[in-house]
Amino acid sequence: MALIDLRATELVGRLQAGDVASVELTRAFLDRINQCDNKVKAFLRVDPSAALARAEEIDQRRKAGKPIGRLQGLPVAIKDLLCTKGEPTTCASRILENFRPPYDATVIARLKAADAVLIGKTNMDEFAMGGSTENSGFFPTHNPWDLARIPGGSSGGSAASVAAQMAPLAVGSDTGGSIRCPAGLCGISGMKPTYGRVSRYGLVAFASSLDQIGPLGRTAEDLALLLEVLAGHDPLDSTSIDVPVPPYTQTIGKPLENLRIGLVREHFGEGLDPEVEKAVREAVRVYESLGATIKEVSLPHGKYAVATYYIIAPCEASSNLARYDGVHYGHRTNEKEMVAELEAQRRGLIKSGDRAGADKLENALIRMYRRSRSEGFGPEVKRRIMLGTYALSAGYYDAYYKKALKVRRLIRRDFDRAFEEVDLIAGPVTPTPAFKLGEKVDDPLAMYLFDLYTVSLNLAGLPGISIPGGFSSSGLPIGLQLQAPPFEEDRLLRGANMFQQATDWHTRKPKL
Amino acid sequence: MLGRLLLTEAELDTMTHQMGDILAYMDLLGELDTEHVEPMAHALDVANVFRDDKARPSLDREDALANAPHRDAECYLVPAVLGEV
Numbered sequence: 261m262a263l264i265d266l267r268a269t270e271l272v273g274r275l276q277a278g279d280v281a282s283v284e285l286t287r288a289f290l291d292r293i294n295q296c297d298n299k300v301k302a303f304l305r306v307d308p309s310a311a312l313a314r315a316e317e318i319d320q321r322r323k324a325g326k327p328i329g330r331l332q333g334l335p336v337a338i339k340d341l342l343c344t345k346g347e348p349t350t351c352a353s354r355i356l357e358n359f360r361p362p363y364d365a366t367v368i369a370r371l372k373a374a375d376a377v378l379i380g381k382t383n384m385d386e387f388a389m390g391g392s393t394e395n396s397g398f399f400p401t402h403n404p405w406d407l408a409r410i411p412g413g414s415s416g417g418s419a420a421s422v423a424a425q426m427a428p429l430a431v432g433s434d435t436g437g438s439i440r441c442p443a444g445l446c447g448i449s450g451m452k453p454t455y456g457r458v459s460r461y462g463l464v465a466f467a468s469s470l471d472q473i474g475p476l477g478r479t480a481e482d483l484a485l486l487l488e489v490l491a492g493h494d495p496l497d498s499t500s501i502d503v504p505v506p507p508y509t510q511t512i513g514k515p516l517e518n519l520r521i522g523l524v525r526e527h528f529g530e531g532l533d534p535e536v537e538k539a540v541r542e543a544v545r546v547y548e549s550l551g552a553t554i555k556e557v558s559l560p561h562g563k564y565a566v567a568t569y570y571i572i573a574p575c576e577a578s579s580n581l582a583r584y585d586g587v588h589y590g591h592r593t594n595e596k597e598m599v600a601e602l603e604a605q606r607r608g609l610i611k612s613g614d615r616a617g618a619d620k621l622e623n624a625l626i627r628m629y630r631r632s633r634s635e636g637f638g639p640e641v642k643r644r645i646m647l648g649t650y651a652l653s654a655g656y657y658d659a660y661y662k663k664a665l666k667v668r669r670l671i672r673r674d675f676d677r678a679f680e681e682v683d684l685i686a687g688p689v690t691p692t693p694a695f696k697l698g699e700k701v702d703d704p705l706a707m708y709l710f711d712l713y714t715v716s717l718n719l720a721g722l723p724g725i726s727i728p729g730g731f732s733s734s735g736l737p738i739g740l741q742l743q744a745p746p747f748e749e750d751r752l753l754r755g756a757n758m759f760q761q762a763t764d765w766h767t768r769k770p771k772l
Numbered sequence: 773m774l775g776r777l778l779l780t781e782a783e784l785d786t787m788t789h790q791m792g793d794i795l796a797y798m799d800l801l802g803e804l805d806t807e808h809v810e811p812m813a814h815a816l817d818v819a820n821v822f823r824d825d826k827a828r829p830s831l832d833r834e835d836a837l838a839n840a841p842h843r844d845a846e847c848y849l850v851p852a853v854l855g856e857v
Contacts (some may be wrong), residue, residue: 362835455815469814498821499814567800578775587848589839595851624851626776634778643787645775647794653774663801665811670804672812705793721815 263288265769268334268428268482269509275332278322282315282333286377289335293380293426296772301401302411302420304340305348306380311335315377329375330489336371337427339418340381341388342473343462344368351464352396353386355584355591355636365462366494367431367473374489379427382417386638387581388433388466390414391441391710394701395640402697403446404770405736409694412442418476419446424772429486430476435466436569437689437714439474440726444689444739447728447768449756450476451483454746455721456501458487459494467576468499470569470718479766480727480756484508487749506750512757519755521547522557522682527713533692539730539738540688546762547686557678557685561670565716568671570708571651571664572719578648581641586632593631602627643704672720679745684755688713689726689739717743725752728765737765 263271263285274280290308297303318333338344341351343361345368350356364372371378385395393401393416401416403409404424411420415432419442422430432439434452443450451474458473465471475486488509493502523544528537544554586592602624609618622630637645651660678685691712700707717724722743729740740759744752760766779787833846842849 359839362831362838456818495823499816499818501816501818561804564801564804567798570794571798571801582775586841587850590841592841595842599851623853625853628851629776630778633776637777639783639787642775642777642779642783643790643794645777646787646791649774650791650795660798662811663806665813666806666809667801667804669809669812670806672815704790705797708794708797719815 264292264425267478269485271428272332272334272485275334276328282318282377283312285333286311286315286335286379289379289427292424296424296426299402299407299772300404300420300424300426301399302382302417302424302426303337303380304350304352304383304398304417311377311379318375318377329373331371331374331376333375333377334429335379335427336376336486337379337382337418337421337430338368339384339415339430339432341384341433341464342368342431343464344378344381347381349381349464351387352384352398353636353638353641354397355633357591359589361462363462366459366496367490368462370489370492371431376489380421382415382421382430384417385414386641387464387577388414388435388438389577389640389644391437391707392700393417393442394697395638397638400697403694404772405447406694409696409736410445412445412690412694414438415450415476416442419443419448419450422446422448422476422478423770425769428477429482431473431486431490432476433463433471433473434718435470435472436573436718437711439476440689440714440724440739440741441711443476443726444741445694445737447737447765447770448476449479449483449725449727449766450474451487451725451749451752452717452723453487453491453749454723456499457723457747457749458490459492459497459500461494461496465580467573468580469576470573472718479760480725480753481509481512483725484512484753487753503747508750508753511750512753514754515550515758516683516751516754519547519552519684520682521552521554522678522685523554524562524678524685524687525556525558526560526562527687531691531709531712532688535732536688536690536692536738540686540740543729543740543759544686546759550758550762555682557682559671559674559678559716561667561674562716564667565671565719566708566712568664568667569711569715569719570647571660572668574644574648575652575661576648578645578652581645584633584636585629591632591636593628593635595628598627598631599624640704668719671716675720675722683744683751685743687741687743689741693732693736693738713741722746723749723752725756727756727759728768730765731768
């Protein structure tokens with residue numbers, strides 16, 4: 261079996277035993293990237309010599325008998341919104357095209373300390389805003405199972421890199437489904453941990469009360485390994501929670517006893533593709549055969565989740581993205597052109613006798629902000645900045661923002677009630693398998709509604725996982741989502757592992 | 773213009789339609805009675821987190837200025853805001 265066919269946990273074991281060197285392994289994945297990424301386009305940047313130098317350094321330390329971190333020189337792909345010191349970090353936005361952060365994100369520091377080889381930065385929807393990776397400011401990523409289709413988003417590059425075997429593990433972020441959706445559509449596993457479980461320090465902010473970093477890999481075991489490295493309290497993130505991180509990799513093999521699984525009545529309504537529904541129901545039967553009890557539960561406010569999310573997330577985004585002003589870092593408009601344009605407008609107004617209009621023109625600083633931002637941001641980012649600014653403005657604040665925050669509490673209460681009766685909730689990840697590139701680009705509302713089954717978990721702050729749950733008749737992966745109460749990642753991983761011991765969906769690989 | 777953006781006529785045209793659709797969809801929330809519901813700004817019920825009020829090393833000035841599109845040795849530079857442009 262080729263190295264790239266092995267799972268992350270197996271590879272770490274081999275590295276540790278000295279059966280394979282990190283250089284050899286890193287080269288195998290770099291070769292795969294060379295072979296496939298011109299089709300998939302999962303990576304924004306790969307620096308082979310830096311990755312190999314790092315692998316070499318780890319191998320040298322191993323030879324010298326010095327201690328090696330948890331990941332033993334395993335390559336890991338990184339979503340390009342995690343700050344890596346001195347290396348470009350773009351968020352797939354033109355506005356950050358030349359940005360090189362002066363520090364490492366906490367998760368990057370943790371990965372480096374665990375001796376991961378950072379193999380490349382992956383593509384995404386610009387600022388993580390989207391569910392298809394078509395909103396990248398550079399190029400779209402393609403689904404390895406069908407190159408004409410989207411990989412999901414916003415961590416589409418991370419998911420596609422693992423699905424196409426260009427990386428054994430990847431890091432993503434999930435604000436409204438951005439790990440679970442692409443994991444589901446690419447036929448791999450991905451987890452959004454509880455809000456506060458993983459430090460957000462150095463994660464470029466989209467919606468700060470919803471963003472959470474998490475692992476992507478082939479199996480639940482892979483996720484357990486990476487989550488152990490990523491999770492933990494960080495004084496640099498005041499929302500990171502100071503609770504112990506359980507040893508996920510040690511408990512994952514233990515099946516959950518007397519498991520009660522909830523099926524949400526409202527999940528199986530209009531808009532759910534029959535093949536996705538069939539896969540979810542069959543997955544539930546697998547759990548039944550493993551001794552689980554299945555119970556119907558209700559999340560009555562679920563139908564309001566998309567509207568609630570698309571008020572709260574843009575509000576937070578409009579505030580977070582105010583920092584892109586062409587002054588401190590990022591793109592700045594051509595100043596000479598800008599001043600000439602402003603001067604010409606002023607002269608034009610005065611010439612037409614509109615002195616008042618000329619006086620009302622903004623000054624050069626404000627015009628510089630506006631031009632820099634408009635040149636740097638893509639259409640979806642602009643749409644969300646305007647939505648958020650509108651929903652937060654005087655006169656609309658109560659009707660939109662405050663109302664959404666109240667509904668957010670109702671959504672959380674629904675979950676709390678459901679989890680009094682069941683241990684895990686099982687359901688779909690997305691309403692349909694991967695759609696075609698371009699299919700929804702002109703219809704943002706249709707794109708938003710694709711997030712129907714994922715956003716409520718972020719609003720509630722709870723953990724969730726997406727694992728391969730089947731395939732459509734046309735050979736596209738279908739994800740199964742499991743959701744759990746706060747800080748029950750261990751339960752999710754064990755539940756997912758039980759399913760993967762009984763099925764083989766997670767072993768299937770696309771032909772590339 | 774909202775959020776300090778500048779849109780072309782064509783962008784304005786498309787966005788107006790799209791924003792209209794999106795905002796109309798948001799009206800769905802109107803059917804819920806939330807009068808006695810406390811807003812939930814955050815998923816965690818954590819109180820303010822404070823650190824000791826001690827000075828610590830912070831980002832070096834050169835590092836902080838390194839990404840600036842326009843700077844001198846010590847400062848960020850912006851277009852003149854006083855007087856005629």
